[in-house]
Structure formats: C-alpha cells, structure tokens
Amino acid sequence: MSNEKKNREERNEDKLLENFASRLSRKPRKWQACALSNLPDEIIKRAYEVGVVPEDSRAATYFQIDHSVISKAIQRTFQGQIEVMSTKEAMKKYDWFKKYWWRLISKDMDQFTRLAYLKWDHGYFIRILEDQKVTLPLQSCLFVFTDYLNQNVHNVVIAEPGSEAQIITGCAVHPNIHGGLHVGISEFYIKEDAKLTFTMIHAWNRNFDSRPRSAALIGDNATFVSNYLLFQPVKNLQMYPVAYCKGVNSRVEFNNIIYGSGDSHIDVGSKVILQNSEARGEIITRAIATDNAKIYARGLLQGEHEESRAHLECRGLLLSDRAMIYTIPELLAKAQGAELSHEAAVGKIAEEEIYYLMARGFSEKEAASLIVRGFMDVSIFGLPRDLEENIKRIVKATAERAL
Amino acid sequence: MTENILEINNLSVEVSGKIVLEDVNLKIAKGEVHVLFGPNGSGKSTLLMTIMGFPAYKVLSGEIIFKGRDITNLPINERVKLGINVAFQNPPAIRGVKLREIIGYWTSSIREIENLLKKVNFSPDLLDRDVNLGFSGGEIKKSEILQIMAQKGDFFMIDEPDSGVDVENLKIIGRAINDMLQDKSGLIITHQGYILRFINAHMAHVILQGTIVCSGSPTKILTQILTEGYGWCYKCPMRRKIEKRETKTNS
Numbered sequence: 001m002s003n004e005k006k007n008r009e010e011r012n013e014d015k016l017l018e019n020f021a022s023r024l025s026r027k028p029r030k031w032q033a034c035a036l037s038n039l040p041d042e043i044i045k046r047a048y049e050v051g052v053v054p055e056d057s058r059a060a061t062y063f064q065i066d067h068s069v070i071s072k073a074i075q076r077t078f079q080g081q082i083e084v085m086s087t088k089e090a091m092k093k094y095d096w097f098k099k100y101w102w103r104l105i106s107k108d109m110d111q112f113t114r115l116a117y118l119k120w121d122h123g124y125f126i127r128i129l130e131d132q133k134v135t136l137p138l139q140s141c142l143f144v145f146t147d148y149l150n151q152n153v154h155n156v157v158i159a160e161p162g163s164e165a166q167i168i169t170g171c172a173v174h175p176n177i178h179g180g181l182h183v184g185i186s187e188f189y190i191k192e193d194a195k196l197t198f199t200m201i202h203a204w205n206r207n208f209d210s211r212p213r214s215a216a217l218i219g220d221n222a223t224f225v226s227n228y229l230l231f232q233p234v235k236n237l238q239m240y241p242v243a244y245c246k247g248v249n250s251r252v253e254f255n256n257i258i259y260g261s262g263d264s265h266i267d268v269g270s271k272v273i274l275q276n277s278e279a280r281g282e283i284i285t286r287a288i289a290t291d292n293a294k295i296y297a298r299g300l301l302q303g304e305h306e307e308s309r310a311h312l313e314c315r316g317l318l319l320s321d322r323a324m325i326y327t328i329p330e331l332l333a334k335a336q337g338a339e340l341s342h343e344a345a346v347g348k349i350a351e352e353e354i355y356y357l358m359a360r361g362f363s364e365k366e367a368a369s370l371i372v373r374g375f376m377d378v379s380i381f382g383l384p385r386d387l388e389e390n391i392k393r394i395v396k397a398t399a400e401r402a403l
Numbered sequence: 404m405t406e407n408i409l410e411i412n413n414l415s416v417e418v419s420g421k422i423v424l425e426d427v428n429l430k431i432a433k434g435e436v437h438v439l440f441g442p443n444g445s446g447k448s449t450l451l452m453t454i455m456g457f458p459a460y461k462v463l464s465g466e467i468i469f470k471g472r473d474i475t476n477l478p479i480n481e482r483v484k485l486g487i488n489v490a491f492q493n494p495p496a497i498r499g500v501k502l503r504e505i506i507g508y509w510t511s512s513i514r515e516i517e518n519l520l521k522k523v524n525f526s527p528d529l530l531d532r533d534v535n536l537g538f539s540g541g542e543i544k545k546s547e548i549l550q551i552m553a554q555k556g557d558f559f560m561i562d563e564p565d566s567g568v569d570v571e572n573l574k575i576i577g578r579a580i581n582d583m584l585q586d587k588s589g590l591i592i593t594h595q596g597y598i599l600r601f602i603n604a605h606m607a608h609v610i611l612q613g614t615i616v617c618s619g620s621p622t623k624i625l626t627q628i629l630t631e632g633y634g635w636c637y638k639c640p641m642r643r644k645i646e647k648r649e650t651k652t653n654s
Contacts, residue, residue: 315498352495355457358479359489360505360550374499374533 013118016111017362020150024181026119028066028146036071037062043143043174049394050170051202051387052141059136059166060084060322062124069122081132082165085127087154097125100156104187104215104244112211116152116183122154128163128194132136137166137384144173144180144208152184159194167196168387172203173212179207179235182359186217188226190375192247193243197384199227201391204234206262212239215384218249227255227381228271233262233293233399240298242271245279245308254286259398260293260323269298269328274338281310286375288318289323290402297394300330303338310339317375319402323393365403372399406557407468408433408558408588409454414465414516416453416613419631422463423449424613431558436589441610442633447592448492450610450638451560454473454590455489468507469558486557490564491591501638502546509553519552522579540567559589565597577601598624609636618633 036044043065054073055061059078061087063071069086074132090097107117119274124140159165171182182204187234192195204210216224224243243252254270271279301310316325329342349371358368376395378388409431416424424446431437441447454461454467455480467475474482506516520527523545535543544564551559564576580591581602591598599621606619609628616636617624627635 088484111515150526269440329503355479356491356495356497357500357505359455359483359491361483361508361554363480364478370500370504371497374497374501377499377533 001264004027008352012070013114015361016114020115020181022138023148024150025148026150028149031065031068031070033070033108036061039070042136043128043145046175046203047141047143048390050203051168051191051199051390052139052170057386058139059165059256059278060126060135060138062086062126062140063143064122064124064141064153066147066149067121067124068386069148072124075136075251078134078136078258081129081134081256083127083129084138085125086122087125087156088122091123092304097156099185100158100189102215105185105213108211109269113185113213115150116154116185116213119150119152120154121152123155125143125156126167126199128160128165130160131162132160132165133163133220137168137387138347139170140170142171142182142184144177144182145146147177147180148221148377149177149180150183150185151180152185156187156189157196158189159196161191161219164195165197166384167198168384169200170203172210173199173205175205177205177208179209181209182211184210184212184214186214187214188214188215188224190218192220194219194373195223195225196227197227197382199229199381199387201229201233202232202237203232204237206233206264207235209235210237212238212241214239214241216241216243216252218243218245218247218250218252221249222247223251223253225253225255225382227383228268228280229257229378230268231259231265231394232255233260235263235265236265238267240269240271241352241389242273243279244275246275248276249278249281251280252282253316254283254285256283256287256297257378258285258287258295258297260289260295261288261291262293263291266293267296267298269296269300269308271300271302272310273302273304273341274310275304277305277307278306279308283310283314285314286326287314287316287327288319288372288375288402289325290319292320292322293335294324294326296326296328299342300331300332301342302341303333303340306335306337308335310341312342314344316359317371317372318348323335334338351390368403372402406616408431408470409429409590410468410496412466412468414453414467415463415564416449417461417463418459422613424453427610427613427615429608429615430648431589431590434586435605436584438596438599438604439592440591440594440596440607440624440628446612446613447610449613450560451489451562451590451592454560455479455487468489483509483554483556488551488554488558489557489560490551490562492562492566494535494543494547496538497534498536500534501548504533505534505550506530508636509555516553519549522552522582523549524575525528525549541572543570544568544572548576548579548583552579557587559584559587559610561589561591563592563594565593565595573597574601593621595631599625609633612637623646
C-alpha cells in the first residue's frame with residue numbers, strides 16, 4: 001500500500017472515530033466475572049426477556065456487559081463437546097483462529113464494520129466440536145449497561161463437521177439507558193454434515209442504534225437455521241445477514257419476526273447465495289408495524305448453481321396509518337435451472353378473520369389480538385420449550401399493547 | 404302455545420348497496436330444526452350471516468328476535484353469548500391461530516375436547532394446525548362442527564354441511580349434527596339434502612330471490628325440488644301470490 005493511501009485511510013479512520021466519539025462513550029466501568037445470579041436484578045430480568053436463563057438450564061453461557069466478559073461457563077456434562085470464550089481470548093489461544101476472522105465479512109464493508117475493526121470489544125467464540133450433538137441449547141448475551149455506550153462485538157461460531165447445536169443469543173440494553181450504538185459482527189462456519197440453529201432476540205430501546213453484520217458459510221450437507229425476533233422499539237436498526245450455501249446439499253432457513261413500534265426505523269433483510277448443487281434456501285419474514293414505525297423488509301435469493309432452489313415469503317401487517325412496511329424481495333438467477341421464487345403480501349387485519357373469531361365468541365379486541373399473536377407465531381421455529389413459552393408470553397403482551 | 408326461539412319479521416337486507424333479502428319472515432320454535440333450500444345466490448347464506456350479525460349485511464327493515472329479545476343490532480359475539488352458533492361453508496384460514504385456541508375459549512377440559520374429537524372422528528393433530536389453513540373439504544366441515552359443539556349454544560345454523568364431503572365423512576358429520584341437535588334448535592342450509600338422511604328436520608323453507616316463498620314438510624319439498632328443480636317453486640301458487648303482492652305494491 002502506498003504511503004499516501006495509508007495516510008488517507010488513517011485520516012478517514014480518525015475522522016470516523018471522532019464522529020462516533022463525539023456522541024458515544026467508549027469508557028464504561030469494568031465488570032468482574034461472576035455467576036448470572038449475582039448480577040443486579042434489572043439485568044437478569046432484562047436478559048430473561050431476550051431468552052437468557054440461569055446457567056444450569058443451558059449447555060454453556062457467554063455473558064458480556066458493555067466491554068467486560070462476565071461469564072463463559074460450560075456445564076460439566078458438556079465439557080469436551082463445546083468451547084466458549086471471548087474472541088479476544090480465542091485470538092490469543094489459537095493460531096488458526098485468524099483463518100475465521102474477518103473472512104466472511106469485509107472490514108471495509110461500511111463505517112460500522114470499520115468501527116468494529118478499529119475498536120473491538122470482545123464478543124463470543126463458540127465452537128461445537130466434531131460429531132458432538134449438544135442436547136441443551138447454548139446461550140449468549142450481549143448487554144449494554146452504560147448510557148450512550150458504543151459496544152462493538154465480533155463473534156465467531158464454528159460448528160465442526162457432524163456437530164449439532166442450538167444457540168440462543170439475546171442482545172439487550174439496560175431499561176434506564178437513553179441511547180447508544182451496538183455493532184455486532186458475527187461469522188458462522190457450519191461445516192459438512194453439521195446443523196446449527198441460531199436464535200437471536202433483540203431488546204433495544206427507542207433511542208438506541210444497532211448494526212449487526214452477519215455472514216454464514218455452509219458446507220456439504222450442512223444446515224443453518226437463523227431465527228431473528230424483535231419486539232421492542234429501536235431508534236435505527238439495519239442488518240442484512242448473508243448465508244453462502246457453498247456445500248453440496250447445504251441448507252439455510254431465515255425466519256424473522258419483526259415488530260416495529262414507536263418511531264422505530266427498521267431495515268432488516270436476509271440474503272441467500274446458492275453456490276452448489278442441491279443447495280436450498282428459505283426466508284420467511286413476518287413484519288408488524290404500528291405507531292410511526294417504518295419497516296423495510298428485504299430479501300435476496302441469488303442462484304449461482306443450476307440445481308439450487310430457494311423461496312422467500314414476506315408478510316406484513318400494518319396496524320397504524322402512520323406506520324409503513326416496505327417489502328423488497330429480490331431474485332437474482334445466475335445459472336439456468338436455479339429455482340427462485342417469492343411471495344409478499346402487506347395489509348391490515350382481515351375483517352373476515354375478525355368476524356369469524358367473533359362468531360366463535362371472541363370480542364372484536366380479543367379477535368384482533370389473537371390474529372396479531374398468530375401472525376407472530378413462533379411454533380414453527382423449533383425453539384426449546386422454555387424459550388418458546390417465554391416468547392409466546394412476550395408476543396401476547398406485545399399484541400395486547402399493539403391494539 | 405309453542406315458544407319461538409327465533410322469529411324474523413319482515414326482514415330486508417342490503418349488501419354493498421344491493422337488496423339481497425326482502426321481507427323475510429321465519430319462525431323457528433324451540434326444539435325444532437328447520438331446513439333452508441334455495442338455488443345458488445338466492446340468499447340462503449345471507450340470511451345466516453344476517454342472523455349472526457355480520458356488519459356487511461345491513462338490515463334495512465324488520466327485526467330479528469331471539470329468545471324473545473330483539474338482537475337486530477347486537478354485535479356478533481353478543482349473539483353467540485345468547486346461544487346462536489354458526490358453522491360456515493367457507494370459513495377463512497387464519498395464519499398462526501390454532502384451532503386449539505378457539506376450542507380453548509369454550510372449554511379447557513381435555514376429556515371434553517377428546518370426546519368432541521371422537522364425535523367427528525377428528526385427528527387431535529389438527530388442533531395444533533392453523534385454523535382452516537390447508538384443511539381438506541371434510542376437515543373444514545368437521546372443524547366447524549367441532550367448534551359449534553364446543554360452543555354449546557341453543558340454536559345452530561349450519562351452512563351446507565354436506566357439500567364437498569365424501570360418503571364416509573357425511574355419515575360422521577350427519578350423526579354428530581343429529582346428536583348435537585337433540586333438544587336444541589337449528590337452521591340448516593342444504594342443496595342436495597343428503598344431510599337430511601341423518602337429521603330429523605321439522606320444517607323446510609324455500610328461498611328464491613331473497614324471499615321465503617314456500618314452507619312445509621322437508622321430505623315433500625326436497626322430493627319436489629329433486630324431481631322438478633327450483634323451476635317448480637317459481638310455478639308454485641304461493642310464489643305467484645307473492646309476485647301478485649309485489650306487483651300491487653309497485654303499482
């Protein structure tokens with residue numbers, strides 16, 4: 001690289017950091033490692049809302065508050081099956097870790113990836129060892145406690161060949177904070193014959209910005225299921241995770257349930273890139289917008305192999321005339337024979353559905369609430385029972401609040 | 404004197420600006436089951452929807468009295484509470500709303516639900532499916548009957564329970580309806596009358612162009628319709644009497 005170019009880049013980086021530093025803090029207090037039960041109640045309660053439960057109900061737990069790693073515990077039964085640590089620790093521990101670092105996502109993708117590259121605040125490294133079927137879900141929580149904090153995490157998940165696991169990640173902010181920015185870089189490697197289900201639940205607040213940047217590489221006969229759930233307001237959330245179905249018979253499913261309320265600006269999508277024979281992809285998105293929320297629901301299916309197939313389904317429910325849902329499904333075929341399809345529908349609650357339920361005895365409000373709840377149905381996600389029950393409870397409260 | 408559970412007096416109804424029911428009069432006594440015949444588009448389902456209180460069916464004149472109470476302006480669910488239940492011919496599919504949740508509104512007893520399922524030979528797996536989504540014709544009919552059985556009302560309206568159902572399922576549905584109607588009242592719409600093999604109906608009515616033109620024995624009327632079609636109804640002296648009355652009013 002020429003000196004001139006290097007200097008120019010450095011100047012740009014300084015400017016970028018100055019820009020963020022002018023409104024965000026990068027000096028939170030340090031937290032000591034401890035058991036989750038020793039954390040303040042309001043943190044435990046908030047973490048529970050994003051699916052995080054006591055350590056003994058999960059195979060492993062990673063918990064980070066601001067820039068401090070609080071917990072990286074693996075239950076005894078699962079020792080030798082999985083590895084859980086901070087990515088900073090993994091970088092020190094393993095020479096090979098660099099092979100998985102900024103490989104699927106370019107650090108130059110945008111200003112947020114640049115920020116995370118320049119200012120990296122841990123993040124989790126989870127590795128499911130070869131042929132290990134982990135019967136209990138693993139969990140991680142990325143928590144923001146300090147007001148107007150900038151938290152940049154970089155996560156790496158590796159599902160080694162033949163392994164199977166389910167990871168639940170909750171990202172949340174303390175109820176009292178006014179604003180801040182979370183940048184989350186996540187790289188997933190699902191190797192041959194492995195299966196990884198990743199469920200992410202966000203609970204930000206109305207003045208908080210979030211920029212997740214995720215990518216997954218899926219090997220031969222491997223499956224990646226990504227579930228994303230958002231029920232709380234957010235100031236501005238933008239993400240467009242991508243899955244590369246690189247292996248023969250590789251599969252990906254993206255399931256997104258997005259509830260936009262308040263003045264939330266939500267721009268969420270999923271991309272599926274089919275690169276080998278029998279590669280399959282599916283994106284299912286349910287978006288509900290109420291109050292003044294604006295939701296952009298994107299989706300891209302890209303067929304690069306003639307024997308690949310993918311489908312995208314996006315349904316939007318508008319509960320307010322001031323809200324907006326903009327669905328943008330895109331199909332890009334680069335090989336003859338790639339089968340790509342999409343269906344999208346946006347509307348209000350159908351009157352005939354309300355009246356049908358009223359003819360079953362429900363009041364108009366109860367009927368509408370039931371329909372909205374049904375719209376956010378998570379029973380097809382195959383979540384652990386405790387998480388499904390927890391989400392159903394959140395969905396019920398959300399539906400009642402919405403109406 | 405026999406007590407009427409339902410009494411409809413001079414009912415005229417409009418849908419999207421078009422008059423679809425005109426001067427309908429109907430009385431159903433407590434414990435009686437009536438059948439409603441009529442060609443496509445004659446107003447059969449409209450009458451059911453109006454009795455149920457669907458807002459798109461605007462009552463222009465007349466009244467609907469149920470158990471002695473004027474329900475003409477009551478919302479749908481209030482009518483349900485009074486004991487009116489309806490099984491729809493083409494119910495909407497509702498994504499994410501499970502049949503179990505609807506049944507659960509009326510009963511939480513597992514034993515009771517199992518008994519109801521048995522009566523219509525309905526797979527328990529269907530309870531956890533999205534209501535009516537991807538249901539076969541037979542499953543929709545059974546699901547509708549299952550729901551109104553759970554509602555345990557006093558007056559059941561059933562819209563074409565025998566359409567699109569195979570012989571085996573018709574037998575099951577017919578028996579379940581007959582069982583449900585014991586000591587209860589009902590109004591059943593049927594085209595072909597197959598369901599009448601299983602149900603003891605007391606009275607039949609024929610509706611033509613939004614008006615009830617004929618009432619009498621279910622067997623007699625059905626035989627007449629099956630042999631001569633609704634053309635016979637148009638020739639009926641009763642119909643001519645109505646036409647004469649209409650002409651007089653118009654002039």
